[in-house]
Amino acid sequence: MSEMDAIREAEERGRTEIWPLWRRAYAQGDPLPAFTPSPGRPAHRFDETDPLPEEYKSLLLKMLRHEGERAGNKSFLGFMATCLDIAESLFPTREARLLKAEYLAEELKHAIMFHRLAVGLDRDFALRDVPYAHYAFHLPRESWADDAFFHFFVDLNGAFHARDWRESSYVPLAKMAATVERDEVGHSEMGYLFLTEICQDAGGRALARRLLDKWYPAALDMFGRSDSTNAPKFIAWGLKSVGNAEIRQAYKGYVDAKLVALGLEPPDERLNRRFL
Ligand SMILES: [Fe+2]
Numbered sequence: 001m002s003e004m005d006a007i008r009e010a011e012e013r014g015r016t017e018i019w020p021l022w023r024r025a026y027a028q029g030d031p032l033p034a035f036t037p038s039p040g041r042p043a044h045r046f047d048e049t050d051p052l053p054e055e056y057k058s059l060l061l062k063m064l065r066h067e068g069e070r071a072g073n074k075s076f077l078g079f080m081a082t083c084l085d086i087a088e089s090l091f092p093t094r095e096a097r098l099l100k101a102e103y104l105a106e107e108l109k110h111a112i113m114f115h116r117l118a119v120g121l122d123r124d125f126a127l128r129d130v131p132y133a134h135y136a137f138h139l140p141r142e143s144w145a146d147d148a149f150f151h152f153f154v155d156l157n158g159a160f161h162a163r164d165w166r167e168s169s170y171v172p173l174a175k176m177a178a179t180v181e182r183d184e185v186g187h188s189e190m191g192y193l194f195l196t197e198i199c200q201d202a203g204g205r206a207l208a209r210r211l212l213d214k215w216y217p218a219a220l221d222m223f224g225r226s227d228s229t230n231a232p233k234f235i236a237w238g239l240k241s242v243g244n245a246e247i248r249q250a251y252k253g254y255v256d257a258k259l260v261a262l263g264l265e266p267p268d269e270r271l272n273r274r275f276l
Contacts, residue, residue: 018099020106020182020183020186021185021186023186025185025186026182026185031185032185033253034163035241037167037235038241042238044056045171046171047172048171060121060239061121061125063234063240065130066134067114067161068132069107069110070111071112072127073111073130074129075129075130075131075132077111080104080107080108084100084101087147090141090147092144099193103186106186106187107187113176113179117173117176121172134221136215136221136222139214143207145198145208146211146215149191149195149211149214152191153191153215153216153218156184156185156188156219157219158184158187159180159182159184159188162178162184163181164242164247166178168239169238170239195262196262199264205262208264209264209265212259212266213267216255216267217271217272217274219251220248221275223244223275225244226244228243228244231243231244252266
């Protein structure tokens, strides 16, 4: 019996014990690699009420701009609405649409958490509309498989960043890191569950294989340039533990193992890349 059949069966019994999907990912311990801050970095620590050095604050705001999920961010709410449209038009079953609704509920929870953080940091920022800049958010999602890859890869990017925030020098961010990380792993697992269903047959696997050439490079590109001039500053201020190349490699190791387990060969990591 496939996992989606199990969900369908559980649904009929009126009990969906499958959500949250992070539970099974953490059942065998921490699924994500730990990032060790370089020993020499100064131990900065700033809480919400502390005055923030100018450079620190501008780096923190730059980092949070990437995290779109914020109640005051109109583009985020618009993006959430498109998610429901996609579920309605592309998802094959009610069970899959229900999982997507669970995902949305959690992203809205994150939007409240990041809103609180933003208000504590900079009220103008809390109200700012920040359209999704990275091209991964604008790749066409024309099939259930496209959307499955979006969640598998893009939510996982969020999970890897949140993993690194556990060591963050900004206390409000460190406090919410574990919850965001866990939820994002669950969202990525939702995408993976859909991919598992899609790859049940040869046609689905062929489609997934084709779409990998679109989504895999975008996923790796989401970590920015390996020679980013900002990365050393983020590390020095304790806002990040490692550089873009290192977190990207850890991410690649994780996703490659998951793809191979589905019978999918990961593409060449330099294929179709825009930011190496
Ligand atoms: Fe997510």
